[in-house]
Amino acid sequence: MISLIGSKVERKEDKKFLTGKGRYTADINLVHQTYAYFIRSPHARAKIKSLDISKASKSPGIVKIFTGDDIAREKIGGLIAGWKIVSQDGKDMKVPNHPPLAKDSVNYVGDHVAVVIGESLEEAKNAADLVNISYSMQKAVVNPGEAMQSETIHEGIDNNLCFDFILGDKNKTEESFSSADKIVKLDLRNNRLIPNAMEPRACIGDYNPSSDELTLYTTSQNPHLSRLVLSAFGGIHPEHKFRVVAPDVGGGFGSKIYAYAEDAVTAWASKKIERPIKWVAERSESFLSDCHGRDHITHVELAIKNDGKITGLKVDTIANIGAYASLFSTVTPTYLYAPLILGLYNIPTAFINVKAVFTNTAPVDAYRGAGRPEATYLIERIVHKAANEIGMDQAEFRRKNFVNEFPHQQCLVHNIDSGDYNAHLDKALEVADYKNFKNRKLESTKKGKLRGVGFSTYIEACGIAPSAVVMSIGCGVGLWESAEVRFNATGNVSVFTGSHSHGQGHDTTFAQIVGDRLGVPIESIDIIHGDTDKGPFGMGTYGSRSLAVGGSAIAKACDKIIEKGKKVAAHMLEGKPEDIDFKEGDFILKNSNKKKTIGEIAFACYLPGQYGDAKSPLPPGVEPGLKETSFYDPINFSFPAGTHICEVEVDQNTGETKVVKYTAVDDFGTIINPMIVEGQVHGGIAQGIGQALYENSHYDESGQLTTASYMDYTMPRADNFPQIQVDYTTTPATSNPLGSKGCGEAGAIASPPAVINAVIDAIGTDVSMPATAEKVWKALKKNDLKKTAA
Amino acid sequence: MAVISLSVNGKKISKEVSDNILLSDFLRDKLALTGTHVGCDTSQCGACVVHLDGNSVKSCTTLVADCKDSKITTIEGLANNGKMHVMQESFKKHHGLQCGFCTPGMVMSAVDLLQKNKNPNEQEIRDWLEGNICRCTGYQNIVAAVKDAASKM
Numbered sequence A: 001m002i003s004l005i006g007s008k009v010e011r012k013e014d015k016k017f018l019t020g021k022g023r024y025t026a027d028i029n030l031v032h033q034t035y036a037y038f039i040r041s042p043h044a045r046a047k048i049k050s051l052d053i054s055k056a057s058k059s060p061g062i063v064k065i066f067t068g069d070d071i072a073r074e075k076i077g078g079l080i081a082g083w084k085i086v087s088q089d090g091k092d093m094k095v096p097n098h099p100p101l102a103k104d105s106v107n108y109v110g111d112h113v114a115v116v117i118g119e120s121l122e123e124a125k126n127a128a129d130l131v132n133i134s135y136s137m138q139k140a141v142v143n144p145g146e147a148m149q150s151e152t153i154h155e156g157i158d159n160n161l162c163f164d165f166i167l168g169d170k171n172k173t174e175e176s177f178s179s180a181d182k183i184v185k186l187d188l189r190n191n192r193l194i195p196n197a198m199e200p201r202a203c204i205g206d207y208n209p210s211s212d213e214l215t216l217y218t219t220s221q222n223p224h225l226s227r228l229v230l231s232a233f234g235g236i237h238p239e240h241k242f243r244v245v246a247p248d249v250g251g252g253f254g255s256k257i258y259a260y261a262e263d264a265v266t267a268w269a270s271k272k273i274e275r276p277i278k279w280v281a282e283r284s285e286s287f288l289s290d291c292h293g294r295d296h297i298t299h300v301e302l303a304i305k306n307d308g309k310i311t312g313l314k315v316d317t318i319a320n321i322g323a324y325a326s327l328f329s330t331v332t333p334t335y336l337y338a339p340l341i342l343g344l345y346n347i348p349t350a351f352i353n354v355k356a357v358f359t360n361t362a363p364v365d366a367y368r369g370a371g372r373p374e375a376t377y378l379i380e381r382i383v384h385k386a387a388n389e390i391g392m393d394q395a396e397f398r399r400k401n402f403v404n405e406f407p408h409q410q411c412l413v414h415n416i417d418s419g420d421y422n423a424h425l426d427k428a429l430e431v432a433d434y435k436n437f438k439n440r441k442l443e444s445t446k447k448g449k450l451r452g453v454g455f456s457t458y459i460e461a462c463g464i465a466p467s468a469v470v471m472s473i474g475c476g477v478g479l480w481e482s483a484e485v486r487f488n489a490t491g492n493v494s495v496f497t498g499s500h501s502h503g504q505g506h507d508t509t510f511a512q513i514v515g516d517r518l519g520v521p522i523e524s525i526d527i528i529h530g531d532t533d534k535g536p537f538g539m540g541t542y543g544s545r546s547l548a549v550g551g552s553a554i555a556k557a558c559d560k561i562i563e564k565g566k567k568v569a570a571h572m573l574e575g576k577p578e579d580i581d582f583k584e585g586d587f588i589l590k591n592s593n594k595k596k597t598i599g600e601i602a603f604a605c606y607l608p609g610q611y612g613d614a615k616s617p618l619p620p621g622v623e624p625g626l627k628e629t630s631f632y633d634p635i636n637f638s639f640p641a642g643t644h645i646c647e648v649e650v651d652q653n654t655g656e657t658k659v660v661k662y663t664a665v666d667d668f669g670t671i672i673n674p675m676i677v678e679g680q681v682h683g684g685i686a687q688g689i690g691q692a693l694y695e696n697s698h699y700d701e702s703g704q705l706t707t708a709s710y711m712d713y714t715m716p717r718a719d720n721f722p723q724i725q726v727d728y729t730t731t732p733a734t735s736n737p738l739g740s741k742g743c744g745e746a747g748a749i750a751s752p753p754a755v756i757n758a759v760i761d762a763i764g765t766d767v768s769m770p771a772t773a774e775k776v777w778k779a780l781k782k783n784d785l786k787k788t789a790a
Numbered sequence B: 001m002a003v004i005s006l007s008v009n010g011k012k013i014s015k016e017v018s019d020n021i022l023l024s025d026f027l028r029d030k031l032a033l034t035g036t037h038v039g040c041d042t043s044q045c046g047a048c049v050v051h052l053d054g055n056s057v058k059s060c061t062t063l064v065a066d067c068k069d070s071k072i073t074t075i076e077g078l079a080n081n082g083k084m085h086v087m088q089e090s091f092k093k094h095h096g097l098q099c100g101f102c103t104p105g106m107v108m109s110a111v112d113l114l115q116k117n118k119n120p121n122e123q124e125i126r127d128w129l130e131g132n133i134c135r136c137t138g139y140q141n142i143v144a145a146v147k148d149a150a151s152k153m
Helices: A014-018 A068-073 A121-128 A144-149 A170-178 A223-232 A261-273 A283-289 A338-342 A372-389 A394-401 A421-431 A434-446 A467-472 A506-518 A546-573 A598-606 A674-694 A746-763 A773-789 B023-030 B086-093 B103-116 B122-131 B140-152
Strands: A034-040 A046-052 A062-067 A112-118 A132-137 A161-168 A182-190 A202-208 A213-218 A242-245 A277-280 A296-304 A310-322 A350-358 A449-459 A481-487 A493-497 A525-528 A580-583 A586-589 A595-597 A627-632 A641-651 A657-667 A724-728 B002-008 B011-017 B049-052 B055-058 B071-073
Touching: A014 B086, A014 B103, A034 A121, A034 A261, A034 A283, A046 A112, A062 A068, A062 A121, A062 A261, A112 A121, A112 A261, A144 A310, A144 A350, A161 A170, A161 A338, A170 A296, A170 A310, A170 A350, A182 A372, A202 A261, A213 A223, A213 A261, A223 A242, A223 A261, A261 A277, A296 A372, A310 A338, A310 A372, A338 A350, A338 A372, A372 A394, A372 A449, A372 A746, A394 A421, A394 A449, A421 A434, A421 A449, A421 A641, A421 A657, A421 A724, A434 A449, A434 A641, A449 A746, A481 A546, A481 A598, A493 A506, A493 A546, A506 A525, A506 A546, A546 A580, A546 A586, A546 A595, A546 A598, A546 A627, A586 A598, A595 A598, A641 A746, A641 A773, A657 A674, A657 A746, A674 A724, A674 A746, A674 B140, A746 A773, B011 B023, B023 B049, B049 B103, B055 B103, B086 B103, B086 B140, B103 B122, B103 B140, B122 B140
Parallel strands: A034 A277, A213 A242, A310 A350, A493 A525, A657 A724, B002 B071
Antiparallel strands: A034 A112, A046 A132, A062 A112, A161 A350, A182 A296, A202 A213, A202 A277, A296 A310, A449 A641, A481 A493, A481 A627, A580 A586, A586 A595, A641 A657, B002 B011, B049 B055, B049 B071
16 A cells, blocks of 8 residues: 555545535625625724714614724723743733724724624625724834834833843854854845735624524634633623634735734624624725734844854844734744744754834734744845855855764754755756756846846744643643544544644645555545634644644544454453554454454444444443544654745846746655645745745834735735746654654745845845845846946 | 627527626526526626637626526536536546636637637647636646647647
């Protein structure tokens, strides 16, 4: 039998999507349903002087209008930040209350002010125009670099400072800089992005007054956590009477981790009107109110010796977290960022300072990679600069500083269990045909194009995360994952997971794990997720954790099934459990030809007695049924790593930059389905190239989002990419039973610096992200002027 | 309001519709054909692409009032007697979809490309699909799927 692990199995979930039978939240319509339209703030910062709904309430087809006063009166709790960060002065971070509907003030364009509920969406929209709101405008704080010197947005939060976080040994790091042969410095901006999952957010609140059951259908990456947050902190409904369903979800990339104001309001309001309420975002609403990503301003310094050895690292970052602290907004620029700045390098000392500031912009939270792309961008940019400054080859400079022995305790936080950094560097050099780059450059020159090559060797910490560790550093929940493997009497298997699939192909990958462990054909395995009424509480999908943590939970539950199966088989085969081997779906009594299939054992477990010819009494003390649950808590993060090499061509006349060759060699540990992994890598790299060359979220001085549509925000299209070459090296993770490390975010983490380093190599001067044609053209002109002046 | 007759996926339909109803809303809300998706409000993303008299159009910017007596094919009408279209099969084989949201529009668009250009090269495929945004796949496997489908059609 060919192992299912490592097999390219076509996806079980594809047919429904390909035939138009997917069932996304917006596709669901309930009997007696109403429609919600949210009135949003047109101003970045203002006081609400008055809000009059009297005229609008009388508009045709209006069921009800709710405002922030209603939410406050009902004592509905605010949206929370789930991870407490402690500042360097020992004080807890400062976060403002974040009511689902604004009460007295609005703090970003798109902030929720009121909800109009109508018999039709059109009627709700028409009535919204009749809601009379008077604002007293205030000066908006937009630039994160000036936020600490600007007017206070939230009363009691001085300098608009959420926290002032430090990590590392300041004195030791200063010493390393005193004794350095060379200090390399860089100022960097990690551009603000909008995740842009193709399915806009949506939700339906549905309250049944007779049973007191509340159901929320929502576009969520983790329905269980949403239920917990809305129940425990929002006070919207008791958890046991509250069901959250995240059906097919059209991409998330982090932006759908959180319970949003719309979830809270539609769920709560459906209790008030005792009818279902449906809300579907228009794309412009997604731009305004989905959590954005990145947005760092950083100064970084690297201490090096003349031989190229890195001896120290200093980083000062201002992280913009927007108007309110969203669920994972505080961990993203701290623990998911600072420790990873060390990259793959054996850096003896580092000191990182991150100041997180509030601004009058949409909340900023985790977006594909979450902190790790920001970390990788700055270490790989400064390493590129350092190698250039001391005249070393980019690959060799990196190799000289690589960690070579594992496990490796980094100087900041992580203990890296496994890896082979030279292996993926060597393979990438070979796959990218690096030695012939000069010839390709010559060819480009002949066409009048500038060609450059850029490296990015990256590490990330994912498989988030050991509960004891994360809770000790402020996380408000444990980050384990659950699984239940349930054999049905007829021998097929229902598997419930707390992870959520919104494109990652869990239905297939998880079925491969179960099929491999239990010897059941994957056609007989169903993966069930996304419904709090089915299966145990789970922590959801983000941080490339689904396989390493959720998949491990499934594997553990399968092992428990086998353990019980051995007892039952021993009894049936008249042997001892320790004499039963389990192989490819058969329980075999050692040194005999006696065996029982797992299907027979499952059948016996559900029919524990004698009925006609069927004779299957269970051993004493063994309960009927064959169903096992596992709550798996990893012992460490997992640490994928790899080398990406990018080549770009720049048109000197227009500044247009094209990625013409891209190579990714990643170490994801054990790979279950290489086809799905490759797809994840492609997608991540596309988003990273998008960040490097095209995408940018821009607010003007008054806090208006000027990139709030696909006409203004440059989404990468099919003609923006070359063929991406993907390859792997493998060192299995030791922190989980599958040996897997996670692959969902790697592409978005590794690629931005690879692209920008290539652009810099091509044009010979610094350029910020996104390296648009205009910016590159201007940089080239500046170069020309310099040359002329010289 | 006016009564409009048209054919959707081979089925004749006659319905009273308002003058301003969009084809995408008509398909989704009036006919429950929710395979046609709406991913933006500026006619950019292409998740809503259907065929109107054999040509791909963005149904989010097509008025039903303009579709009188026309033939509409949506993603639900592409498979034949339960057998998926070559393009659908090819997307599955090449992992040309992840979350599935852009997929209906992407497939309908790709089918139209092959109607107009039987053997497109990679650049022609990428240029044609410029009006369909996918955030998951990085397009590489979509391009591979279209190429492979072209060789089989």
